[in-house]
Amino acid sequence: MRERGIRDRAAVAGIGHTAFGKALGRSEYDMAVEAIWKACADAGISPREIDGVVRYDMEQVDEEQLLAVLGNPDVRFFAGTPFGGGGAAAVLVVAATAIAAGQAETVLVFRSRARGRRSSYGGHPHQGGRYWEKLPAELPGLNQWHVPHGLVSAFQEMAMIAMRHRIEFGTTDDQYADVAIAFRDHAIRNPHAVMRTPMTRADHHASRMIAEPLRLFDCNIETDGACALVVTSLERARDLRQPPALIRAGAMAAGSHHIRLSTLLARGFDDDSARRAARRLFAMADCTPADVNAAFFYDFFTALVIIALEQYGFCGRGEGGPFVQDGGLAWPAGRLVCNTNGGQLSEAFIHGFNNTLEAVRQIRGTSTSQVAGCELVLVAGANTDPTGAVILARDR
Amino acid sequence: MTQPPLPAIGPDTAPFYEAARRGELRFQRCTACRTWRHYPRPACPACQSRELAWERASGRGTVYTWTIVHGPTLPAFEAALPYNVVDVLLDEGIHFVSQVLDCRPEELHAGMPVEAVFVPVSDAITLVKFRRLR
Numbered sequence: 001m002r003e004r005g006i007r008d009r010a011a012v013a014g015i016g017h018t019a020f021g022k023a024l025g026r027s028e029y030d031m032a033v034e035a036i037w038k039a040c041a042d043a044g045i046s047p048r049e050i051d052g053v054v055r056y057d058m059e060q061v062d063e064e065q066l067l068a069v070l071g072n073p074d075v076r077f078f079a080g081t082p083f084g085g086g087g088a089a090a091v092l093v094v095a096a097t098a099i100a101a102g103q104a105e106t107v108l109v110f111r112s113r114a115r116g117r118r119s120s121y122g123g124h125p126h127q128g129g130r131y132w133e134k135l136p137a138e139l140p141g142l143n144q145w146h147v148p149h150g151l152v153s154a155f156q157e158m159a160m161i162a163m164r165h166r167i168e169f170g171t172t173d174d175q176y177a178d179v180a181i182a183f184r185d186h187a188i189r190n191p192h193a194v195m196r197t198p199m200t201r202a203d204h205h206a207s208r209m210i211a212e213p214l215r216l217f218d219c220n221i222e223t224d225g226a227c228a229l230v231v232t233s234l235e236r237a238r239d240l241r242q243p244p245a246l247i248r249a250g251a252m253a254a255g256s257h258h259i260r261l262s263t264l265l266a267r268g269f270d271d272d273s274a275r276r277a278a279r280r281l282f283a284m285a286d287c288t289p290a291d292v293n294a295a296f297f298y299d300f301f302t303a304l305v306i307i308a309l310e311q312y313g314f315c316g317r318g319e320g321g322p323f324v325q326d327g328g329l330a331w332p333a334g335r336l337v338c339n340t341n342g343g344q345l346s347e348a349f350i351h352g353f354n355n356t357l358e359a360v361r362q363i364r365g366t367s368t369s370q371v372a373g374c375e376l377v378l379v380a381g382a383n384t385d386p387t388g389a390v391i392l393a394r395d396r
Numbered sequence: 397m398t399q400p401p402l403p404a405i406g407p408d409t410a411p412f413y414e415a416a417r418r419g420e421l422r423f424q425r426c427t428a429c430r431t432w433r434h435y436p437r438p439a440c441p442a443c444q445s446r447e448l449a450w451e452r453a454s455g456r457g458t459v460y461t462w463t464i465v466h467g468p469t470l471p472a473f474e475a476a477l478p479y480n481v482v483d484v485l486l487d488e489g490i491h492f493v494s495q496v497l498d499c500r501p502e503e504l505h506a507g508m509p510v511e512a513v514f515v516p517v518s519d520a521i522t523l524v525k526f527r528r529l530r
Contacts, residue, residue: 145435150469161461212466263435265460
């Protein structure tokens with residue numbers, strides 16, 4: 001069993017989310033609990049049955065707050081994943097690992113964000129609003145190497161990564177638009193999505209430049225909202241209300257570099273964390289990228305989706321731009337249908353977790369842009385950090 | 397905030413800033429395997445040796461990638477919009493984030509040769525910027 005790792009040991013049994021919006025005026029605590037209660041109802045369990053909690057380590061709704069409402073006197077597993085969006089899929093790896101090891105039976109995974117620009121509710125950078133507007137006047141840590149030169153935020157760092165991809169491979173504005181338009185078209189079909197007005201190529205190109213080569217419509221939206229899911233053992237999931245979405249495989253990967261540019265740019269393509277995660281992931285799943293029916297990439301920026309396609313082996317190095325052309329990612333007939341909820345570019349930005357919920361819907365067959373016969377779905381965390389990914393599968 | 401944020405000098409980074417004040421670009425270098433490294437850290441990522449020296453780099457390199465920031469950005473940088481931020485691949489193999497001074501956005505290109513210049517911004521802090529090498 002050891003070499004099979006967490007393969008098919010756990011499954012997603014319930015999903016829940018709040019409304020998504022630009023400024024909902026609600027606390028992250030309240031939104032988290034709404035999403036958790038809905039995920040439990042979806043699974044057909046009581047919140048009292050949750051005996052494990054996995055969260056992003058920057059999540060501001062903490063265990064103390066959760067214990068005050070869950071009602072289970074014997075919660076027995078807690079963990080968090082580092083690296084922000086890089087941990088967006090790794091949370092499922094941790095939950096499945098806990099279940100496979102017998103340390104918990106029913107694990108809650110969630111993310112809640114009051115993160116619209118007007119939703120800042122505290123001085124901590126992770127308490128909403130623009131985190132980079134809360135930088136101190138004297139910069140400790142790695143920020144001191146970037147911010148004094150005017151590189152203040154992640155979108156500017158990602159712009160430099162995107163620019164390097166253009167330098168090497170000639171990636172174009174039109175290819176970025178192909179990603180944004182495909183995901184917008186998915187969002188239009190999704191009643192929960194925040195951005196539902198049609199986008200043309202001209203609209204994309206006319207959106208204001210943020211940090212070359214990235215325009216506004218290349219960037220994820222910022223929203224409020226919360227998402228939660230319930231993971232349990234495969235045996236138990238089969239007894240619950242919904243068809244299980246099996247966690248077929250999962251991998252985390254970190255190396256000698258990190259998101260910060262001076263080390264990230266120094267590494268070679270095959271040293272990417274996402275490349276390493278992909279190798280282990282497909283080995284555990286015993287499948288290839290060609291077997292995957294739909295994929296959910298961490299779409300913080302159009303340009304990074306193009307790079308992720310290369311890292312996860314859906315195309316060769318430098319071929320991501322041509323891959324997304326002509327509706328390459330669009331439902332229903334794209335080369336690889338991706339982010340059918342509209343993703344973080346158009347549905348909502350819940351730190352990748354809204355994409356994970358949609359991946360479960362694809363396995364259940366309930367997406368508003370449902371891929372016919374969908375049996376295997378990839379979900380990847382942010383692809384510049386240390387990262388992680390999972391493959392979800394339909395049961396039997 | 398109208399003043400740009402500046403580095404907080406700590407024990408691990410003080411040698412960099414002391415050198416910059418003297419007009420020298422210095423980085424940590426492993427005395428065991430001779431690997432250069434940046435950002436500063438207490439062991440070599442190549443051989444794990446804890447022995448290091450702050451050695452002087454040439455200050456020359458080429459532009460590896462860049463962005464032109466159009467905003468939003470911090471208020472302290474708004475007057476300079478649009479401005480460049482570059483990643484310089486130094487001759488020593490180190491990637492260093494900075495800016496190229498006196499260079500219009502359309503003039504930036506990958507592989508552009510640059511050299512370090514030293515810009516004092518406070519009594520303690522001199523920032524390392526770059527200019528085109530002609």
